[in-house]
Amino acid sequence: MSVFDRVIDRRATISSKWEKYAGQDVIPMWVADMDFAAPQPVLQAIQERLAHPVLGYNARPLPTIDVIQHWLSSHYQWSVDAEAILLSPGVVPALNQAVRAFVRPGRAVAVAVPTYPPFLQAPLNMSRDVQRLTMTAANDWSFPIDQLKAVLSGKHNIDLLMLSHPMNPVGKVLDRPMLEEIARVCEQANVVICSDEIHCDLLLDARRHTPLASISAEAAARTVTFQAASKTFNLAGLGCAYAVIENPTLRETFEQAGAGIMAHVNTLGFVATQAALSECESWRLELLDYLAENRDRVCEVVERLAGLSIQRPQATYLAWIDVRELALDNPHDFFAEYGLGIAAGEEYEGPGYIRLNFGCPRSTLEEGLARLVRAVDSL
Numbered sequence: 001m002s003v004f005d006r007v008i009d010r011r012a013t014i015s016s017k018w019e020k021y022a023g024q025d026v027i028p029m030w031v032a033d034m035d036f037a038a039p040q041p042v043l044q045a046i047q048e049r050l051a052h053p054v055l056g057y058n059a060r061p062l063p064t065i066d067v068i069q070h071w072l073s074s075h076y077q078w079s080v081d082a083e084a085i086l087l088s089p090g091v092v093p094a095l096n097q098a099v100r101a102f103v104r105p106g107r108a109v110a111v112a113v114p115t116y117p118p119f120l121q122a123p124l125n126m127s128r129d130v131q132r133l134t135m136t137a138a139n140d141w142s143f144p145i146d147q148l149k150a151v152l153s154g155k156h157n158i159d160l161l162m163l164s165h166p167m168n169p170v171g172k173v174l175d176r177p178m179l180e181e182i183a184r185v186c187e188q189a190n191v192v193i194c195s196d197e198i199h200c201d202l203l204l205d206a207r208r209h210t211p212l213a214s215i216s217a218e219a220a221a222r223t224v225t226f227q228a229a230s231k232t233f234n235l236a237g238l239g240c241a242y243a244v245i246e247n248p249t250l251r252e253t254f255e256q257a258g259a260g261i262m263a264h265v266n267t268l269g270f271v272a273t274q275a276a277l278s279e280c281e282s283w284r285l286e287l288l289d290y291l292a293e294n295r296d297r298v299c300e301v302v303e304r305l306a307g308l309s310i311q312r313p314q315a316t317y318l319a320w321i322d323v324r325e326l327a328l329d330n331p332h333d334f335f336a337e338y339g340l341g342i343a344a345g346e347e348y349e350g351p352g353y354i355r356l357n358f359g360c361p362r363s364t365l366e367e368g369l370a371r372l373v374r375a376v377d378s379l
């Protein structure tokens, strides 16, 4: 039995995932957190910190920065100065801060869709335009590099490319040649790149992540990277992420854009991040195996169902399932009626798709999949 097989009742914890369907017999498989306990060393580090009863303001947590720096070099052969690492209460606030910092009035952000909704919301929040690049299943969810080139060479006024690397919701990993091409065209057009790498520690099947900024000095000079321990170690409620910005000018502009509005990272968030990145590698490796098996099980069931299709996710614990052939008016409500709480593709600008979170114990997954099958069989 795996530690990830343990079923934990989250209903009394004000979890957004579970509160959405409170009082209903619906298994929530929508928002991106997992139903697994945080690793024991993380829980212990938090408890140890709480043994000290004073929870005042913190200085910059240098031991945490040190651990992040080591994580980047040991996992990604990416050597960065400590000053390049900034803590943030979340990647979503950091995405908004990046738009505020780097996109001038009247200018726009390029985003490949389907995408994580805050990529589209952050420009809107600053009244900046979005230039969409379209990815398709027919093209294997490849990054639409030709569209990016066209958009950057046309009169679209792009200041920033926002990249989900690896990609939520489609679960695709960008390889080095593609990263080089993206960096090259952004260099030519003098566009800043915001590389959201929050899922980068969740590559399946022994794939290796390459941080975009690590591929060359030129890429590093125009890239702001966001990562966190929150998805990997299931710590999203603790509000701690980090930005890596090697170019001091970009870093200063980014920091200025957050001045007065960006909160400090909370004590337990950086304590947990430090423990996760320094003491939990075996937990993470076991998790990846478990997730890959869950992913395989989802694909096996989906591929057997008439009208559904899926491309095997290469990363994340999110399955992006094509249900267009079912011609459902409202996929969310349809599956919820059968007791399965998925995220509707429209939210990601992928109508006709559903996103199913398989970061849960196998028994929960099996029950969710049984409900998926019952729903589809009812048609």
Ligand SMILES: Cc1ncc(COP(=O)(O)O)c(C=O)c1O
Residues within 6 Å of the ligand: 032, 089, 090, 091, 092, 093, 116, 164, 168, 196, 198, 199, 228, 230, 236, 240, 241
């Ligand atoms: C690509 C991506 N970025 C950011 C986030 C959320 O980041 P945070 O919780 O740190 O704001 C998510 C969560 O699903 C995500 O998928």
